Structures are given as structure tokens and as C-alpha cells.
Amino acid sequence: MTSTRPETPAIPNLEHLFVQALNQTPAPAPKLTAVPGPAAAPTALPVPSASALDGATPGTLPVGHEVITELRGRASVRIGEAAAAEAGMSDQDRRQRGQSIINEVVSQWATKYAATATPLSSAQEARLKKAVFDELFRAGRLQPLLDDPNVENIIINGDQVRVDYADRPSRRWDPVAANDKDLIGLINHISRMQGQGERALTPATPNLNMRLADGSRLAASAWVTPSPQVVIRRHRTRGQSLDDLVRWGTIDTTLAHFLRAAVKARQNIVVVGSQGVGKTSLLRAMAREIPRNERVGTLESEYELYLHEDPEGPEVVAYEGRESNGERGPDGKLQGELTLSDLFPQLLRMSLRRVMVGEVRSKEVVPMLHAMNEGEGGSMATLHARSPQLSIERLATLCLEAGIGMTEALAYRLIAQAINLVVYVRLVDETELVGPDGKTGRKHRFVSHVMEITGIGEGGRPSHQMVFAPRDEDGRREARAVPHGNISQGRLEDMVRAGLDRRILHNRWGTWGAPLNTVMPL
Secondary structure (H helix, E strand, C coil), rough: CCCCCCCCCCCCCCHHHHHHHHHCCCCCCEEECCCCCCCCCCCCEEEEEHHCCCCCCCCCCCCCCCHHHHHHHHHHHHHHHHHCCCCCHHHHHHHHHHHHCCCCCHHHHHHHHHHCCCCHHHHHHHHHHHHHHHHHHHCHHHHHHHHHCCCCEEECCCCCEEEEECCCCCEEEECCCCEEEEEEHHHHHHHHHHHHHHHCCCCCCEEEEEECCCCEEEEEEECCCCEEEEEECCCEEEEEEEHHHHHHHCCCCHHHHHHHHHHHHHCEEEEEECCCHHHHHHHHHHHCCCCCCCEEEEEEECCCHHHHCCCCCEEEEEEECCCCCCCCCCCCCCCCCCCCCHHHHHHCCCCCCEEEEEEECCCCCHHHHHHHHHHCCEEEEEEEECCCHHHHHHHHHHCCCCCCCCHHHHHHHHHHHCCEEEEEEEEEECCCEEECCCCCCEEEEEEEEEEEEECCCCHCCCCEEEEEEEECCCCCCEEEEEECCCCCCHHHHHHHHCCCCCCHCCCCCHHHHHHHHHHHCC
16 A cells, blocks of 8 residues: 655635535445454455345445445535535534435436346445445445444554454454545544544644544554554443443442442542453443532543433533644644643532543543542542552552652552552453354453552552452352452441441352353463
């Protein structure tokens, strides 16, 4: 694939942006193909013969790329004329008008096509209309992946595309653009269609991070990598509760009861784990236990919690960071950029009872820990760390990197005073393994530890103990979190007042009915 590096474009008016988006070169329609190894995905889709149309599998486009290109071009001209004639047209009206024009264009083409070849079925014609609409108003050839509820991650390296699924092994997908330039154009088209036109992938801003309408998070880079890199992380679930997590096997009813009481007792909690394990899902579920009359602030680089859209959640003031326009001011700072640490002081002025940080990854750690120390308690955050114990070191490292001259001793003291509980989420991926019964393994996501931070210990480091952890005794092994009964008396009393039944902490195996069914022992 040839890498094309366009010059930084001037910023046109909104009407020109719309017409420009309509006239972008479309990309070919995708076809999902499983591959046994690291073989490259095919570079182009074959044009099916007329005889192949009737046997097309559900969801497969019935025509080749050049037909989609032609139909998009015809529709874009007519839609552009309609937009110019009605300057005050809203986005919703524009989409509805566009859909109507696309239906007419595709129907006219299908009628002429039927005179020389096997006519398209109603289902095939509907898929063709959807493909043209997706090219103009949605994510083009990425849209089928975004519509698939089982897709977890979409990873694009130029013309190589890999899809990670929740319920089966990863697969290769055909290229989503003809070349690097078209791929960059597709990402910028998605940005405009999502209403985030101020975020664009250009030589001046070679890194782009944004949220999609469905809650997914997109990260892209170009000009600083050999070929454009794009990762879309899906949030397949929104609005889930602790009871939902029990049904999914992430926690049992014992731990759900404990976490519910911890939230109501205003414990400061950090949810920890590696990437993609379900930290945000657990944090979102725990937030639903906050009383609805409480005012909560959320702080995220891109919205992922979406608590401000949850009708079952508390009253939420949601803040989102903003990327720069690529230029620097006289002071050397990126213009237009608002980091989480920039937003934190304003957030704390919003008369909040709790603060939630979607993910702590930089110097916002310091104001977050101070907010946990100074407030009423009950604040929560997520953090990347490989174990509950390493979360302490990770937080201390972020404090030292904040650039405010903090010492290691002060960082440890601040952590020990601010955080009460660390909840560790683990992912075991067995989708590439096959069990003795011939069945393919699956992904297991579960909480494995709940660690209490009890104060300053030896060497000035925070001391801790495991309230919940795996257990291996009497010939039985349970990798998921079960009670170990270790908890400080003051914290226990606070949680009992909030509704905790202290007897659950003596149930050695929790309420797991059977051991975790894995291909390989954990």
C-alpha cells in the first residue's frame, strides 16, 4: 500500500464540509473471512456474477465495489443539491432526505440491472441501499463491524484488519479502504459524522482520539507510523447492573452484596486490571448503586461511562477532555487542549458529593487523590495495573511523574489516606484453545481480588490485606474472588451500617455453584 501524505487542509464552512464528505471516494464492501494464521487479508473483493447473486449469504453485499462507487456518486450529487437548496436543513432532516434519494437511485439502478441480468431480491436491494447510506452518512465498510454486538475490538494496520470477538477467536477482515489516503479520509469522515469535526487526523495532528455514537472509543495515528494505525474498542454493554454482572459470571451474589454496601458506605474504590477486561463495565454497574439524589461528577478523556445518559443512575455532571488543534501558543502549550488535570479544578466547583474518573493515566492522579482525601468519600476510578498490589506502585509512579516535585514518601502517604478498596478484574482468553470435548474455549472475565488498603505500613508504603481472593484448599481451586474475612473493624462497621450482612464474609466459597469451567486449569 502506498502511503500518501496530504497537506493540512484549510477549514471550510459547514456546508462545504457536508458536500466534501458526500463526495469522498468510497471504499469497497467488506467480506468476513476466517484465516488460520497471520496471512494477509485479500486486497480486493471479486465482483460476483449474476448467477452468484441468488446464493449470496445473508448480510453479504450482492454487487462489487464499482457499483457502490457509482451509486454513491449519483446519490451524493443529488443530496448536495438538496442541501444547497435548503441551507437550514437539520442533520436529522438531511439524513432522512439522503435516505430517500438513495432509495430512488438504487431502485432505478436495480430496474436497469434486472433487464440484463438476474434481478436483485428485495433483501439484496435493501442491503445495497444500506451500504450506500453507510458510505455517505455512517462509517462505510466499518459499519457492519460496529453493528455486530459480538465485536470487541477492531484493529487496523493499513490494509490489514483484525477483529476480536467476545465469543470466538479473532478473525481477519478485508481492507476497509483502498489505500492509506482513503483510510485517513474514512477516519476524518467518521469524525465529522460523529459531530466531532474539531478532531481530525492531519499532518499537524497525527494522533486522533474520539468517541463514537455507540460509546466505542477510536484511536488513530498517521504520519508517525509506517501506515495508518486505527483501534476501535467497543463497549458492548451499557446500563448494566451488578445483578447483570452476576448473571455473566463476573461476580457472585456475595461479592455483589459487598460492593453494593461499599458504594453506599462511601468507600473510595479503584477498579484495576489490564486493557479490555471490563473495568469500565464494573465501574458503571457500581455507579448505579449511588443514590439517585446525589450529585456526581465524571471526568473522562472520551465519554465511556455515559452515566449522564443513564436514567437509573444519579445526577451527573459529565466532563470530557479536548484535544488540541495541533498548534502551540507562545508559552509552548498546545492550543485548545483541555486535559483531565485542567478540568479537575472546575469539576470540583460543581457542588459534587462524589467524583469518578474514567481512567487515571497521567497527572490527574494528584487532584483525584486529593479529592478522595478531602471530600465525603465514595469516589471511584479505573487504573491499568497487572495485579492489585502493583496498582499501588502504578499510582505512586503517576504521582512522581506529575511534575510537581512530589516525593515517593508523600505519594505513598497520599495513596494510603485516599483509597480504601482496590477491585481487580481478570481476563482469561481461551478462544484459541480446544478442550478434550472438542469445544473451543471462551473468554472469562471475573473479579479475582478485592484488596483493602489499611494505612501506612513498613517502609512507609501502604499496607493492605485481601478481603476477597482466590482460594485453593481441600482439593478445590476457585480462581474467582471468594471471601477471606480480612477487613478492618472500622470499615466493616461503616459497611454494616450501609446494609452489609457481615455473615457473608465467612462463606469460604462465596455463592459460586461450581468451579470455573476452563480449558486449562487456572
